[in-house]
Amino acid sequence: MDRTNLLPIGQFAQASGLSVTALRHYDASGLLAPALVDPDSGYRYFRRDQLRTAQLIRALRQLGIPIEQVRGLIARSEGGEDIAPALRDHLGAAERRLEVQRSVVHSLLSRLTEGAEMTHGVTIRQGAAVRALVRSATLDRPGLDRFMLPAYREMYAVAGQGPLTFAGPAFARYHGLCDEENECLVEACLPFTTGGAQPAELPDGMYVLDIPETAYAFTEVTGEAATFPRIHTAYDAVANWVTEHGFVFAGPVQEIFRHWTGTPGHPENRLEIAWPIGEPAAG
Known part of the structure; x- marks a missing residue:
């Protein structure tokens, strides 16, 4: 394969903001497969046009979205579907969880200082x-x-x-x-x-x-x-x-x-x- 349009995994990792370890993990899980794996060295190469996908994966994982859901969102995005509504739903759920956690912390602090029985x-x-x-x-x-x-x-x-x-x-x-x-x-x-x-x-x-x-x-x-x-x-x-x-x-x-x-x-x-x-x- 012509490698002029390929980036070795180290350069691709730097450009995408994903570690080499993460890229190997996403390859093993079927989320982001390299375009070429050298049969002799096992070294991975990625197409330049895979960079945007890698950056999207990084952002979705930073949101705490599980790999299975990321896989679905990537497939929908590559199929031309707008995933913005799904991201807004995720944000709303995260905000609700944060509000619950905030309330739990306040209740726990009150219990520790006053005691529930008081x-x-x-x-x-x-x-x-x-x-x-x-x-x-x-x-x-x-x-x-x-x-x-x-x-x-x-x-x-x-x-x-x-x-x-x-x-x-x-x-x-x-x-x-x-x-x-x-x-x-x-x-x-x-x-x-x-x-x-x-x-x-x-x-x-x-x-x-x-x-x-x-x-x-x-x-x-x-x-x-x-x-x-x-x-x-x-x-x-x-x-x-x-x-x-x-x-x-x-x-x-x-x-x-x-x-x-x-x-x-x-x-x-x-x-x-x-x-x-x-x-x-x-x-």
């Missing part, structure tokens, strides 16, 4: 048996934001057809940790009385759940403290209290909407974190 007093109350309309889904935190409002709107519409008599504020049950990296089963619940009208036909995916009478350890959060991820401090405070006082966890934790304005962080928002508890078994 901020969130935990008490016990006996909870009556509850019957509720339920919509459930297994999702992460971004999915939760898209799930909750439509779920409650649908349940309120069904309740109005009964009409059902509400027995308390709406609440959600979390069967695990639900954040940016973890999915869990979430149940959006709308409680109604057992002595009045009962739902007849329910849409697919909606069901009735009976929650037995039990004791709860709970704390209240308001305003900014009720926003994600700061609200995790309240969850931790209740969990620590239950553990330290010798109780057992008797079911999924509940997030009860005592007063919700519809705007996260509103000073009038008032939520309770309530964990079902039981006495430890003898022995």
Whole structure:
């Protein structure tokens, strides 16, 4: 092959801003193959017109985009597709992650200096048996934001057809940790009385759940403290209290909407974190 239009890997590395090691790695992963590999020396050569691709790869990797996604973006770009919308989506996701990290750091600093128990007093109350309309889904935190409002709107519409008599504020049950990296089963619940009208036909995916009478350890959060991820401090405070006082966890934790304005962080928002508890078994 005529090598007049080729750059040896060292020069190509300098021009592209990628190390020789990175170029070898991208070759092995099929992301950026050299135009020529000398059969005797194994030395790699790249075409001059591959430089722009290499620079784009460098920029995408600097954004923390995984190689598999970079491969797809490169293919789309070389196919003439505009990848600007994908980059804007990535930027938006990065900004959301940064905001979450900033909030987590502030919450952690507050916990280290004040202690979660100083901020969130935990008490016990006996909870009556509850019957509720339920919509459930297994999702992460971004999915939760898209799930909750439509779920409650649908349940309120069904309740109005009964009409059902509400027995308390709406609440959600979390069967695990639900954040940016973890999915869990979430149940959006709308409680109604057992002595009045009962739902007849329910849409697919909606069901009735009976929650037995039990004791709860709970704390209240308001305003900014009720926003994600700061609200995790309240969850931790209740969990620590239950553990330290010798109780057992008797079911999924509940997030009860005592007063919700519809705007996260509103000073009038008032939520309770309530964990079902039981006495430890003898022995």
